[in-house]
Every structure is written in structure tokens, then in C-alpha cells.
Amino acid sequence: MHTLPNFYEPIEGMDIVAWQESSEKIEVVAVSSKKTGSCPQCHCSNHKKHSRYVRMLRDLPVSGKQVTLLLQTNKWFCLQSLCHVKIFTERLPGISPSKRNTDRLQLLLQELAFSMSAKAAERCSKAMGIPLSHDAFLYLIRATPESSSKETPFRRNR
Numbered sequence: 001m002h003t004l005p006n007f008y009e010p011i012e013g014m015d016i017v018a019w020q021e022s023s024e025k026i027e028v029v030a031v032s033s034k035k036t037g038s039c040p041q042c043h044c045s046n047h048k049k050h051s052r053y054v055r056m057l058r059d060l061p062v063s064g065k066q067v068t069l070l071l072q073t074n075k076w077f078c079l080q081s082l083c084h085v086k087i088f089t090e091r092l093p094g095i096s097p098s099k100r101n102t103d104r105l106q107l108l109l110q111e112l113a114f115s116m117s118a119k120a121a122e123r124c125s126k127a128m129g130i131p132l133s134h135d136a137f138l139y140l141i142r143a144t145p146e147s148s149s150k151e152t153p154f155r156r157n158r
């Protein structure tokens with residue numbers, strides 16, 4: 001097995017188990033390093049492992065190459081009898097539930113979206129190895145909550 005390239009910074013809470021690099025992309029396989037879970041409802045640690053599942057996420061590009069992260073995380077049973085949560089999925093800092101991008105990639109894309117026109121952002125993202133269409137950038141601007149939004153030409157006339 002190769003050692004991990006030192007230009008890729010793993011997200012806290014995961015262990016890299018393998019990675020593969022081609023001329024256009026890098027695939028990183030990682031597992032959650034958490035040995036226990038914490039129920040989001042009752043915060044108890046009385047639980048049992050339910051299953052494992054793999055999430056496929058896009059991460060920050062490395063040297064202009066697209067990085068795909070295959071992350072294996074766990075589902076747990078909450079065994080607290082009074083808790084209404086029966087099964088919960090593990091949360092890792094830096095990875096939002098049901099998102100296709102890691103938070104750090106999402107922040108970078110937001111930065112592009114709010115810094116230039118959608119057409120320019122599309123070209124820029126392609127050059128960086130995180131290709132996104134201008135429509136997707138417009139969607140991203142609309143989907144960004146007001147609180148975290150910045151001054152942007154798209155919002156000025158509202």
C-alpha cells in the first residue's frame with residue numbers, strides 16, 4: 001500500500017485506508033475512526049452498532065485533480081428505552097448529513113459563487129478540478145442561507 005500523499009489533509013475523525021491516483025482524479029478511501037456513537041437526541045452512549053455504509057463525497061481538489069472521498073461510517077441503535085430515536089447515523093465534523101460535498105469544498109464553491117459571475121465561476125471551478133456548471137453555481141447562491149451570505153451582485157437588487 002502507498003503512503004498517503006502529504007498534500008491531502010484528512011478530515012478529523014477519519015482514517016485513510018487506501019487511495020488511488022490517476023491522471024485526472026484521486027480517490028481516497030477512509031473509515032470513521034469513531035469506535036462509539038452518541039445519540040443526537042438523548043446523547044447517551046448506550047448503543048449497539050447497526051450497520052456500516054459508504055458515502056461518496058467530493059472533497060477539495062489536489063493539484064487540479066478531482067478528489068473523491070469514499071467514507072465508511074456507522075449506523076447505531078440507540079438502546080435508551082425512553083428515547084424515540086431507534087437508529088442514528090454517525091456525524092463527523094466537516095461532513096454534513098446528506099450532502100454530496102465535504103463542508104470545506106462547499107465553502108470553497110460558495111466563495112467562488114459569491115466572488116464572480118456564475119459563468120466565470122464555472123470556468124474557474126473547471127480549472128481547479130472541481131467542475132460545476134453555472135446553473136449549479138446559481139443554485140448554490142440561492143441555497144445559501146441569508147445569515148452566511150455575503151455581499152453579492154446577485155442579491156443587490158432585492
Ligand SMILES: [Zn+2]
Nearest residue numbers: 039042078083
Ligand atoms: Zn437516544
